Amino acid sequence: MHLSSLILAIAIVCYYGLPKSQLDKLQRVQNVAARLLSGVRKQNHITPTLKALHWLPVEKRIIFKILLMTYKTLNGLAPSYLTTLITRHHPTRKLRSSSRSTLQVPRVKTSTYGDQLRSPLRHQNFGTHFPTI
Numbered sequence: 001m002h003l004s005s006l007i008l009a010i011a012i013v014c015y016y017g018l019p020k021s022q023l024d025k026l027q028r029v030q031n032v033a034a035r036l037l038s039g040v041r042k043q044n045h046i047t048p049t050l051k052a053l054h055w056l057p058v059e060k061r062i063i064f065k066i067l068l069m070t071y072k073t074l075n076g077l078a079p080s081y082l083t084t085l086i087t088r089h090h091p092t093r094k095l096r097s098s099s100r101s102t103l104q105v106p107r108v109k110t111s112t113y114g115d116q117l118r119s120p121l122r123h124q125n126f127g128t129h130f131p132t133i
Helices: 003-014 020-038 047-052 058-074 113-122
Strands: none
Touching: 003 058, 020 047, 020 058
16 A cells, blocks of 8 residues: 555545534535546536446545455554554453454543544444444
8 A cells, every 4th residue: 555545545534523514515525526527517416427436425435444444454454553453352251242243442541632533433333334344
């Protein structure tokens, strides 16, 4: 993975948890970029153009990038500094949820600005929308 691709992927993940109004602004920027690249008029629907360009809508792309980075990290395909951040959860006793592949939430001793940014991810249940890893 090139450094520029990694920076872009991290930047996209940082958008997770933004208010819908901010995501809508980003979506409009993406729509304008798609119209410029494809030459589609403003009166035409943008969805077919996004599909033709193989672009996901902004909100879905953010979730896709988070899941892709998680998958790569769990399978040894990501940089080593990411592997220290994500670990599989192994319960100490038999639970009904033992058969599910879940990730362990790292404990944080002090509250920092970065913890506040990641807090929406902590409570997100991606397993209801996507297959388990």
